Amino acid sequence: MTQDHFTYRVTWSPEDGEHVGLCAEFPSLSWLDETPEGARAGIRRVVVEVVHDMEASGEKVPDPIADRTYSGEFKVRIPPQAHRALVIQAAEQGVSLNRLASAKLCS
Template sequence: MKNYDHYTYKVTWSSEDQEYVGLCTEFPSLSYLDENKVAALEGIEHLVKDVVADMEANGEPIPEPIAEKNYSGKFQVRVPPELHRRLAIQAAEENISLNRYVSLKLAC
């Protein structure tokens, strides 16, 4: 069984439901409501565990936990030529590469 503990979980308040909602990034269609924050987290973890077990039993592909994925550190972003020019100018004014400038901007 995939380690369901390695998935990305969060708990947030739902104004609509007036309860906490537990969520799992790798399973966006799942949620678990509870009036208790800790119970909402435990609930979504148990739900994901059950869903993963069911998927395994049926031979379905199981999402890989984001925490276990390897990332190259590279991705392409298409921007309008005017923005590309403006970013290049700002990078030159900072005396750093465009790549470094954009990376710093994304980190903010």
Template sequence: MSDIHHYTYRVSWSPEDGEFVGTVAEFPSLSWLSSSQIEAFQGILDMTAGTVADMQANGEKVPDPIADRHYSGRFVVRVTPEQHRELVLEAAEEKVSLNRLVSGRVLVGA
């Protein structure tokens, strides 16, 4: 069973709604609006608990919290052959591996 307190929660101001909105990354369809940041957080926390309980009662798979998942550090990105060639050339000119060039750009963009 997933601990709902391990999920990734966020409370932010919604200009469209004129209220704070609480969200949880593992359940992108859930949100809770409130005029108070604390109430928005408590609302999304309670909604998540109810959703997880309903899913478990119905035998549905409950998502693992992102924080509890294990990552290899490896992912594959597809680019066009032209982009691939350009990146290989840039890496050669900088005297680094293609992996180092691309991972450096990912970190700079983060």
């Protein structure tokens, strides 16, 4: 596995006045840099080191999000009143509850 399969993001940190590199699979890690490129390169280096250390100590390395398989299904628990309101809204729109919820989640 290479560090290229992990999910990286660079954002601005107003508190630090620098760009921060993040890795979704390792939420406790970050790297600050003056440039977005430096933040991305920094977090990638940190992840490589952490993965190396984890492998050396026999720890399980998280599977990259990009390499996981998704069914497209997940359950969400909501209050009964909200459930009723959504069923009514779906009926009024002439769509299934699943279609309505999917549209709301993806918009």
